[in-house]
Amino acid sequence: MKSYLSLIPISARVRKKQNRMTIICIMLAVFLVTAVFSMADMTIRAEEASAKRQHGNWHIMLSNISAADAQTISMRPDVAAFSEYSAINYNIKEDYYVGGKKAAIVGTDKTWLTDIFDYMTEGQFPANENEAVISENARDILGAGIGDRVTLRTPAGNFEYTISGFEHDGGSSLYDAIILCVDMTAFERLRTANDKAPAPEYYCRFNRHVNVRRAINEIKAQLELKDDEAAENTVMVGLTGFSENNILQSMYAVAVFLFLLILTAGVLMIAGSMNSSISQRTKFFGMLRCSGASKKQIIRLVRLEALNWCKTAVPAGIVGGVAITWALCAVLKLGVGGEFADMPLFGISAVGIVCGALVGIITVLIAARSPAGRAAAVSPAAAVSGDVRTRVRHAANTKFMKIETALGVHHAVSSKKNLLLMTGSFALSIILFLGFSAVHDWTRHALNGLQPHTPDLSVLSGDPSGALSCGITHETADRIASMPGVKRAFGRSFKGGFKTDCGKGVEAVDLVSLDEVQFNYADEERWTEDNAGLERVRTEDGCVMTVYDKDNPLEKGDKLVINGKELEIACILTDSPIGGSGSPTVICSEKIFKSLTGETGYAVFDIQLEKDVSESDIRSIRSEAEANGFHFSDRRENNREIVGTYWAFTVLSYGFLSLIAMIAVFNIMNSISMSVSARLRQYGIMRSVGMSAVQITRMIGAETSTYTLCGLLCGLAAGLPIHKSFYEGFVTAYFGEAWEPPVAGVIIITAFVTAASTAAVYAPAKRIKNMSVAEVISNE
């Protein structure tokens, strides 16, 4: 032995079994932090890649600015990419055609098509004004390839281009049109020929590590731009961490809050575990003091001992954290796909590893402070006399409870500090669970891609101005519904901007009718909690409903007059796939719609397909729709992405909830086991004077129940307001659903905590039952 500190490895060897729990606690804290940070890092990387793919790699889009201003901004040192973009007929309403298909024309530069948006799938950006990049669907529709010639038919005449490449921006398949992309010179020629006013937009991306928020504000102030003239790419700006978007900011706040809670839980767990370990070794520390060790030396010994545990626990926690991150990334990438296809498979997050290691060491040092102090405070005299038990101030109350229950409760409440630590760690688990379940509720509301009503295909009827019209007759609808591959079909009529009067400042509403199938969906999918109201809208004449929106002033019971007919808002939909165009949406039965508008046709006809539908069946449906002059929209790819995102969030949120529940279970079991170890001798004495194994189990059960009850009460008292505030911030504000106590969540976590507490009693009780009473009494 070189110094008294050489005791640390010796003690670690001797107390290997006893230290295991503490090491597991540290490992768990490091594991959690490494996993959470690594997953956040990987998700941000994937989100960034996915956002770049979906929304483009830009931060701000400027419109209504002069070419000179655009030039100035492009010269800013913090600007990484800057591109001009213009489009003609992007809403596909005018007569621009390529090979008989409606066409939209985009004029831009190479940066826009290859860097700001990664749209190029094959070939190159046009090298001159006679070349064009064309959307990929042209390959099927026109049978065209690179080097082929295509003719763009415009109101001002035909323009010919050589295909230099193909691009894919998603819009082409959604609107079933061809997109033709040319350079700015070719675009200017087209624009002037067709007498279109210039309306360029400028896409701007800032360098990494630039305060994007500040840069945007500077540009807006410099050019005196309004908000709609400087549109932000919220997702990309959000990922830089400088977003002003409320929901993203709230998400950051929640993430930090939950993270702090996990950290506190970790510190509580380690502190509790160390406290227990120290109290079992009071005699040892007393003997060290007798041998001449100073208080400072004892404190140093306890701290270094704790750090010595980190030697094993931190690397193990980090390895576990990285491994779980890899596993989760693999599940998301290979199992879920969609936008998580960009998830890195074996990514190493430096942030995750550093934070994990730091948290392990820092929490251990914080947690060791109090036990180190306690160890140093042990009186040498007490150690020598063997009287090293904690002094008891009050006797147990045996009047109202059985002796074993009274002792169990007393064990739990006699040490205020211990009770506080145990209640705190139980309560924290509950608060974490409830807090996170509110975020989970938001996920459920925000992503409704899996709802039964979601169509695979949509047929839309538009008038010459491009607005929806009720042109799909019931005969056409029936014909499409009976085609092979169609599982279910349903239609709705639409009339936008209907003049109304309701005295609430609403001048116009969008009127939508639902058929029976959709009324059934509304009922099954719980678009509203108000079933009676929904039934009235379905059956009663004069009853309509509206969709909740922050800006929609219409409320249940309001009367509004449309076309001289008085209608009553009988129901508010909180979760509806039918969105409005800005005016409040009023939904009614087909009968009311007909009486108000005289129209009987559908504006939108949604189709759900059989699982084994063939592509040729879909082509037939498309042909039938287009033959009647309707737009055809294939939503399957979009749906797949939504399903992917939904599953990813579900896996992540349930994974996180399970992790929290796991911490709760582990914490409870560990704490009870520690508590029993600390009282082992006392239990031995009780056994020797006639306490049965069942009574011992009951006593430990009573102690555990006391912790559980206190933890549950405190956890629910703090967790429910947190759940309410999260829920109101995320769900009520955006989806209008009022907060209700999360009964299911409370039942689940209560059951979980109770089950964990019950299980926690089992192992120590078994240990005591099997222990040799004589050995415990004589050795301890």
Next chain:
Amino acid sequence: MDLLEVRAVSKIYGSGDAAVRALNNVSFTVPKGEFVAVVGESGSGKSTLLNIIGAIDTPTDGKVFIDGKDIFAMKESNLTVFRRRNIGFIFQSFNLIPELTVEQNIIFPVLLDYQKPDRRYLEELLTVLDLKDRRSHLPAQLSGGQQQRAAIGRALITRPSLILADEPTGNLDTQNSSEVTALLKEASQKYAQTIIMITHNRAISQAADRVLQVSDGVLTDFGRCVG
């Protein structure tokens, strides 16, 4: 009539080369109401013998009969209840429950039986033990002698037929030692209880009805004291 019969009891700790024979084929009987002192060097096997008689340890070989019952043939649950009602334990380090008052500690075995204590007997015990004015005190508030008297009260409360005392005076001064021994002797006579007490104190062993010596796991019966 014999209250206790120890028949060919052996106890071996460990196995193979590390095996330690703590008791070697020990046999003896103790009649009802006798006060027996067990003497011997440290590590001779005295405490092992006492623990086996009290059923808090099990023999490797042999049997122990209390009131004619083979205690190691009983189920664990029955044995616990039997021990609670028929055997009183007194330890050197008192081993009181720190969370219970003197009175609660004394009636502890009765409470474990979910019975109400006999108040008159309790008062009598408290008087005999001179703990009346200390009945609401916690063990930590008592002197060593008072703690040991409370432990004796706990051993006597169920009126057990057998009291096992493992060096009950080991932590006490001379005066307290004499008082505790006198108390035990008085109880043995008054309530016809059998007492087996381990002691290093020659004076106490001389006060016993009979002295047994354990040496290297082998028991020698020095026979009954005269007078």
